Amino acid sequence: MSQAKLEQDAVAIVATMDTKQPEVSCVADIIRASGRGVVLVDVGTSSVAATRSADPAALLADIGRRARNSVNALLAEGRISAIIGIAGGKGSGVFGEVIADLPFGFPKLLVSSARPALLAELAGKSDLLLYPTLVDLFGVNGFTRRILANAAHAIAAMHHKPLSQARRKIVAITAFGVTTPAVNQCVRLLSEKDIEAIVFPANGSGGRKMEALIEAGEFDAVLDLTTTELADDLLGGTASAGPDRLTAASCRGIPQLIAPGAVDMVNFGIVSSVPERFSKRELYSHTPYTTLMRTTPEESFEIGRRTGLKLAAAKGAACVLWPSEGVSDYDRDGGVFYDPEANAAWLSGLRSTLPPSVVVQEMPCHINDPAFAAAAVGWILQNIEKEVVSHENV
Numbered sequence: 001m002s003q004a005k006l007e008q009d010a011v012a013i014v015a016t017m018d019t020k021q022p023e024v025s026c027v028a029d030i031i032r033a034s035g036r037g038v039v040l041v042d043v044g045t046s047s048v049a050a051t052r053s054a055d056p057a058a059l060l061a062d063i064g065r066r067a068r069n070s071v072n073a074l075l076a077e078g079r080i081s082a083i084i085g086i087a088g089g090k091g092s093g094v095f096g097e098v099i100a101d102l103p104f105g106f107p108k109l110l111v112s113s114a115r116p117a118l119l120a121e122l123a124g125k126s127d128l129l130l131y132p133t134l135v136d137l138f139g140v141n142g143f144t145r146r147i148l149a150n151a152a153h154a155i156a157a158m159h160h161k162p163l164s165q166a167r168r169k170i171v172a173i174t175a176f177g178v179t180t181p182a183v184n185q186c187v188r189l190l191s192e193k194d195i196e197a198i199v200f201p202a203n204g205s206g207g208r209k210m211e212a213l214i215e216a217g218e219f220d221a222v223l224d225l226t227t228t229e230l231a232d233d234l235l236g237g238t239a240s241a242g243p244d245r246l247t248a249a250s251c252r253g254i255p256q257l258i259a260p261g262a263v264d265m266v267n268f269g270i271v272s273s274v275p276e277r278f279s280k281r282e283l284y285s286h287t288p289y290t291t292l293m294r295t296t297p298e299e300s301f302e303i304g305r306r307t308g309l310k311l312a313a314a315k316g317a318a319c320v321l322w323p324s325e326g327v328s329d330y331d332r333d334g335g336v337f338y339d340p341e342a343n344a345a346w347l348s349g350l351r352s353t354l355p356p357s358v359v360v361q362e363m364p365c366h367i368n369d370p371a372f373a374a375a376a377v378g379w380i381l382q383n384i385e386k387e388v389v390s391h392e393n394v
């Protein structure tokens with residue numbers, strides 16, 4: 001392979017060179033032997049010795065920013081098409097910052113001895129491949145060599161290939177087990193129109209990933225069928241996607257349809273993990289490891305109010321579809337969470353803050369009825385077509 005090809009198809013290795021030099025050399029040799037170039041990105045503190053007296057957290061943040069800028073520049077120049085990190089706890093945190101701007105699908109692999117909780121946090125922010133070492137990284141030995149060799153061969157086989165400009169239209173959809181029938185129907189109807197549907201679980205991590213990818217311009221529209229994460233954010237459930245949920249589509253101005261899917265519930269772990277202040281509330285064991293709590297009319301009003309406030313910032317077409325007969329499989333006549341009063345409160349809260357520019361359509365059916373999916377997809381199709389016409393006329 002020519003040197004020019006190596007320089008345009010390299011793997012970036014991110015590591016603290018003052019402590020991980022032997023491991024880096026091992027990985028670099030294998031990558032080069034596989035026919036790929038290597039670019040080293042040093043995130044060790046010795047590389048910024050002049051600021052060694054700074055606060056440790058501030059120093060790590062500065063190192064992360066510098067390395068992030070370097071990696072972004074390498075990508076912009078077309079020099080790298082994959083990245084691998086070799087790190088302990090601090091280095092793993094820095095690696096998470098370094099890869100923050102890299103596009104979805106860009107190969108990212110982290111070989112790490114960090115604690116599982118940190119690795120889980122990193123995994124929730126990016127499409128990162130994790131290779132836990134199980135042992136600490138103190139040089140190359142018979143055990144770590146096997147780990148490093150596997151990681152090096154894996155990343156050497158991965159290449160970033162940007163999407164073609166002539167790709168199919170893509171719609172992001174949010175889902176939960178209790179809205180699955182509606183999601184399945186929406187995916188099928190979109191597929192019939194040659195539109196690709198990418199489904200995100202509304203479990204906190206899924207919502208955060210979807211918002212990040214919307215912001216990155218990956219989608220043409222959003223069918224936000226399952227906004228349950230807003231309930232968890234309000235009441236401290238385990239499926240909160242944070243305060244930025246339901247904001248990216250408004251900022252980018254792409255069409256978005258919103259429905260109150262599963263806002264009747266807040267997620268907790270095992271029953272004993274439910275906060276004491278909720279011990280007298282209506283609870284349901286969805287699984288032995290998941291306890292659901294029914295939202296009250298007052299809470300539903302607030303969730304709707306927050307939804308309206310977020311949609312008030314929409315720069316593009318937006319629509320709210322409200323199913324009068326229930327918002328989840330558990331919220332139907334005879335169901336454990338059936339509460340028309342609470343659902344109506346959500347709609348009232350929404351209307352209290354929603355501007356006239358956002359259409360609200362009330363559907364006399366359950367969210368999982370085929371008619372609801374048909375109406376949701378119909379609106380998406382109509383407004384994607386409007387976007388196409390608008391861009392063609394520019």
